[in-house]
Amino acid sequence: xxxxxxxxxxxFFNPRNVGEIEDxxxxxEVGNPRCGDIMRMYIKVxxxxxxxxxxxxxxxxxxxxxxxxxxxxxxxxxINEALEITNKQVAEAxxxxxxxxxxxxxxxxxxIKAAIDDYYKKNGKGK
Amino acid sequence: MYMKELxxxxxxxxxxxxxxxxxxMMPYLTTGYGNPSSIYSIGRESRKAVExxxxxxxxALSCDTNEIYFTSGGSExxxxxxxGVAFANENxxxxxxxxxxxxxxxxxxxxxxxxxxxxxxxxxxxxxxIIDINDLKKAIRKDTILISIMYxxxxxxxxxxxxxxxxxxxxxxxxxxxxxxxxxxxxxxxxKELNIDLLSLSAHKFHGPKGVGVLYIxxxxxxxxxxxxxxxxxxxxxxxxxxxxIVGLGKAIELATxxxxxxxxxxxxxxxxxxxxxxxxxxDTILNGDPINRLPGNVNVCFKYIEGESILLxxxxxxxxxxxxxxxxxxSLNPSHVLLAIGLxxxxxxxxxxxxxxxxxxxxxxxYVLETLPPIIQNLRNMSPLINEK
Ligand code: FES
Numbered sequence: 001x002x003x004x005x006x007x008x009x010x011x012f013f014n015p016r017n018v019g020e021i022e023d024x025x026x027x028x029e030v031g032n033p034r035c036g037d038i039m040r041m042y043i044k045v046x047x048x049x050x051x052x053x054x055x056x057x058x059x060x061x062x063x064x065x066x067x068x069x070x071x072x073x074x075x076x077x078x079i080n081e082a083l084e085i086t087n088k089q090v091a092e093a094x095x096x097x098x099x100x101x102x103x104x105x106x107x108x109x110x111x112i113k114a115a116i117d118d119y120y121k122k123n124g125k126g127k
Numbered sequence: 128m129y130m131k132e133l134x135x136x137x138x139x140x141x142x143x144x145x146x147x148x149x150x151x152m153m154p155y156l157t158t159g160y161g162n163p164s165s166i167y168s169i170g171r172e173s174r175k176a177v178e179x180x181x182x183x184x185x186x187a188l189s190c191d192t193n194e195i196y197f198t199s200g201g202s203e204x205x206x207x208x209x210x211g212v213a214f215a216n217e218n219x220x221x222x223x224x225x226x227x228x229x230x231x232x233x234x235x236x237x238x239x240x241x242x243x244x245x246x247x248x249x250x251x252x253x254x255x256x257i258i259d260i261n262d263l264k265k266a267i268r269k270d271t272i273l274i275s276i277m278y279x280x281x282x283x284x285x286x287x288x289x290x291x292x293x294x295x296x297x298x299x300x301x302x303x304x305x306x307x308x309x310x311x312x313x314x315x316x317x318x319k320e321l322n323i324d325l326l327s328l329s330a331h332k333f334h335g336p337k338g339v340g341v342l343y344i345x346x347x348x349x350x351x352x353x354x355x356x357x358x359x360x361x362x363x364x365x366x367x368x369x370x371x372x373i374v375g376l377g378k379a380i381e382l383a384t385x386x387x388x389x390x391x392x393x394x395x396x397x398x399x400x401x402x403x404x405x406x407x408x409x410x411d412t413i414l415n416g417d418p419i420n421r422l423p424g425n426v427n428v429c430f431k432y433i434e435g436e437s438i439l440l441x442x443x444x445x446x447x448x449x450x451x452x453x454x455x456x457x458x459s460l461n462p463s464h465v466l467l468a469i470g471l472x473x474x475x476x477x478x479x480x481x482x483x484x485x486x487x488x489x490x491x492x493x494x495y496v497l498e499t500l501p502p503i504i505q506n507l508r509n510m511s512p513l514i515n516e517k
Contacts, residue, residue: 009440018509029512035460056510058432058434058474058513059434059437059455059511060456064510085374100458122433
């Protein structure tokens, strides 16, 4: 099998921001149609800034690592910046993913978007 | 417990070559490089070595040396058996029966034959991974020319009723091929007592070298050549013999079949301890395959709510080598066809773990795995969105 980068391994073995936020302002759950994995993101938003974020992931090493990495990337960012993050950026931040694992990073991007969507819905704001 | 060495529990994938086997091969990788087809002395030495290995294989399987053909491994043997019988007998019919849990070397070969107008029946298996013999009887048609059913499954270890299948095949005058790649060296096989017409095996599954295997072809079976060229293997399989590999295979099968009952018993003891320990210490775990009719060294379980590749990475960090049928480990992103065939839903198949033992594994290693595994599973479950924190 193709190797994961050191960064992927680090985020897999020591994932950041694992868990749930009880009074989350937005929760996004996304599934990966290619292999059946699931990711759930919880965000806390204050004055348009993502002040806290947690995730839970049912998936492979790359799915866990990209979940972990994306939470680090968006924490403290404002919502518009967070929405701009792409799966490619997440993969690059991890020093790349094996080609067969690129699709796993879609979960991370989609998870953030879904959580922000949910936050908008709950707050009656349009996009 | 501190483990300095690798704990290798993926013996269905491949095994460690034994030192005795390696020693037997070395002369033919160094000074004994003669081509077995040459007439001078180092050529004749090589020929002798090949024929000696053939005798060892025939002895291990209780068949005639003329029925043993060396190949490049299990996949070639399967391809040859199925395509060779199909093309040589298509005047009699173009129907083949196999199962839905075969190795890809069989399944993809059958799929390939469909393009040439062959019709394939893929028998289902029961939830224990074993076929219903009545399904086989019902599937037989006038134009059935071949039944190809594996001896034992590589993933879940289920052992098929080979004797009965052989009898049915014989009654109906249909050739019977079995992929015995996982069975050889783990369970005793006596070809005199079984109506098997063709049997595939591969050396690296029983502490032999990679890249060499055997197709047993019962005397009188009509089969076409797959590899054309020189006159090796009695004009049936061309190509200069892999002398060192063949010698290694001979040594390995000899070692693997001496005392096989004792070895099986030992493996079953280890397996039962491992299964019991896992089932007792980890909730929401399913044992896949038949509890009794299974390969002595096969453990295959599903842990609900988590994914297999993650388990493998964490086990690897603890020095344990294992495998999984999870979609994420497959490369194709589909879960194992075997786990789906025994009726597991995708998300359950996702959390599969296979540990396959050999006689080199020890009781201490089993205990180490039983200490290491529960916290790993718990850790991953804590991260799973399928379990709600309370
Ligand atoms: S999440 Fe399934 S392959 Fe990565």
